[in-house]
Amino acid sequence: MEKTRNPVSVAEAVARVIAKAVRTGTESVPLAESYGRILAEPLTATHDVPHFTRSPYDGYAIRSADSAEAFGGNRVTFTVVDHIGAGQVSRVTVGAYEAVRLMTGAALPAGADAVVMFEQTAEAGPLGFTIRKAFASGENLSLQGEDMQAGEQIIPAGSFIQPGTIALLATFGYAQVKVARRPVVGILSIGTELLDVATPLEPGKIRNSNGPMIAAQLARMGIPFKMYETAADQLEESLLTVQQALLETDCLITTGGVSVGDYDYLPEIYSRIGAEVLFNKVAMRPGSVTTVAVSGNKFLFGLSGNPSACFTGFELFVRPALLQMTGADKVYLPYTKAVLAEDFSKANPFTRFIRAVYDGFSVRPAGFNKSNAVSSIARGNSLIVLPGGTRGYSAGTAVDVLLLGVEEGTDEWLL
Numbered sequence: 001m002e003k004t005r006n007p008v009s010v011a012e013a014v015a016r017v018i019a020k021a022v023r024t025g026t027e028s029v030p031l032a033e034s035y036g037r038i039l040a041e042p043l044t045a046t047h048d049v050p051h052f053t054r055s056p057y058d059g060y061a062i063r064s065a066d067s068a069e070a071f072g073g074n075r076v077t078f079t080v081v082d083h084i085g086a087g088q089v090s091r092v093t094v095g096a097y098e099a100v101r102l103m104t105g106a107a108l109p110a111g112a113d114a115v116v117m118f119e120q121t122a123e124a125g126p127l128g129f130t131i132r133k134a135f136a137s138g139e140n141l142s143l144q145g146e147d148m149q150a151g152e153q154i155i156p157a158g159s160f161i162q163p164g165t166i167a168l169l170a171t172f173g174y175a176q177v178k179v180a181r182r183p184v185v186g187i188l189s190i191g192t193e194l195l196d197v198a199t200p201l202e203p204g205k206i207r208n209s210n211g212p213m214i215a216a217q218l219a220r221m222g223i224p225f226k227m228y229e230t231a232a233d234q235l236e237e238s239l240l241t242v243q244q245a246l247l248e249t250d251c252l253i254t255t256g257g258v259s260v261g262d263y264d265y266l267p268e269i270y271s272r273i274g275a276e277v278l279f280n281k282v283a284m285r286p287g288s289v290t291t292v293a294v295s296g297n298k299f300l301f302g303l304s305g306n307p308s309a310c311f312t313g314f315e316l317f318v319r320p321a322l323l324q325m326t327g328a329d330k331v332y333l334p335y336t337k338a339v340l341a342e343d344f345s346k347a348n349p350f351t352r353f354i355r356a357v358y359d360g361f362s363v364r365p366a367g368f369n370k371s372n373a374v375s376s377i378a379r380g381n382s383l384i385v386l387p388g389g390t391r392g393y394s395a396g397t398a399v400d401v402l403l404l405g406v407e408e409g410t411d412e413w414l415l
């Protein structure tokens with residue numbers, strides 16, 4: 001087994017992964033289940049919205065010409081000839097000094113070209129009202145096609161379906177939506193020291209926190225997973241599970257056993273199954289041992305066993321790869337600049353990703369920040385990115401921050 005590895009830059013590693021992503025294909029799902037999915041075809045307006053001119057107010061539809069003389073004390077009187085609410089259509093054609101009482105959302109009756117709000121009128125007898133100002137043609141109208149016009153392309157394929165997209169799909173009558181099929185992702189935690197969550201601690205053993213964490217990172221992306229039984233650091237056993245997972249899933253995430261230790265068997269497993277290793281060392285901390293391999297058209301993500309490295313490896317590599325597989329147009333974590341709230345004095349031979357708390361303006365490390373830390377993953381909502389080859393940063397410096405847990409990413413990678 002090779003013991004020296006050549007690190008690639010984070011940018012190079014991400015680019016290699018993205019280049020290998022194979023599309024998952026498409027499927028049709030009910031509108032109610034389409035939230036969070038990736039739109040597989042562009043959404044084009046099939047009709048004008050609104051598709052009829054309507055009133056944006058509760059009031060009266062009039063002919064604007066009849067209001068021309070209204071000014072201050074010179075009030076003009078109208079007679080109400082019909083009364084409709086939203087969803088109703090008046091059969092009346094509005095004539096001279098006539099009005100239709102109508103509610104917000106109701107179709108503008110024939111003949112009328114303006115709406116007077118209730119607040120702009122004074123009652124005049126049981127069937128009349130007066131106004132004291134002139135209305136322009138088109139005043140207080142919600143015009144046909146003012147929002148969208150038939151044939152217009154509204155949302156491109158590859159868009160994340162957010163609540164507003166759902167509203168659009170509903171507007172145009174999509175009871176079924178064509179979306180990208182979500183990859184099914186296998187999770188395999190490897191380590192003889194690992195105990196399941198309900199098991200009491202024993203000397204030398206720890207509970208498996210990476211498996212459940214990865215499951216949650218997938219859940220936050222809306223991606224289904226299959227959790228394999230935790231494997232011991234045992235070559236044949238892990239190999240069989242990896243082979244089984246390649247049959248049952250679209251890609252496999254392993255955690256642990258990927259470094260150069262005597263019981264780190266993943267490098268051997270990649271070689272046994274003939275997988276192409278895209279990289280096995282990245283110039284980053286934590287997660288320098290992160291390995292990504294491809295078998296057939298399936299990814300094998302070899303994330304580090306160290307929890308912070310495992311977490312970071314998922315966000316930097318697994319997340320964009322899975323999104324790319326769905327044809328999403330914004331596969332990268334969103335980022336911003338923020339002011340470092342406290343000194344960070346460690347040197348950074350490699351690009352450093354620090355679990356951090358970002359408050360919209362400043363950012364500070366989220367506590368104990370070694371590769372094996374669990375606490376700072378839980379406390380953080382972001383990652384500070386400090387470029388390699390730097391000697392530490394002082395409070396007040398503007399730094400790059402990757403934002404975590406945001407519904408939709410960006411189409412440009414920070415690094």
Ligand SMILES: Nc1nc2c(c(=O)[nH]1)N[C@H]1C(S)=C(S)[C@@H](COP(=O)(O)OP(=O)(O)OC[C@H]3O[C@@H](n4cnc5c(N)ncnc54)[C@H](O)[C@@H]3O)O[C@H]1N2
Nearest residue numbers: 189191208209210211256257258259264289304305306309
């Ligand atoms: N001689 C060297 N030793 C190490 C190197 C190196 O370059 N040369 N790299 C170090 C770095 S950096 C990391 S990161 C780790 C990566 O190790 P592995 O990915 O092989 O993972 P393991 O050895 O299996 O475990 C590492 C660590 O993480 C704990 N662990 C493992 N799985 C889980 C889990 N599911 N939940 C919670 N914690 C887990 C495990 O008990 C170990 O403490 O290698 C360094 N060594």
Ligand code: MOO
Nearest residue numbers: 287288289309371
């Ligand atoms: O790969 Mo290790 O997480 O750099 O610390």
Ligand SMILES: [Mg+2]
Nearest residue numbers: 257259261264
């Ligand atoms: Mg190891």
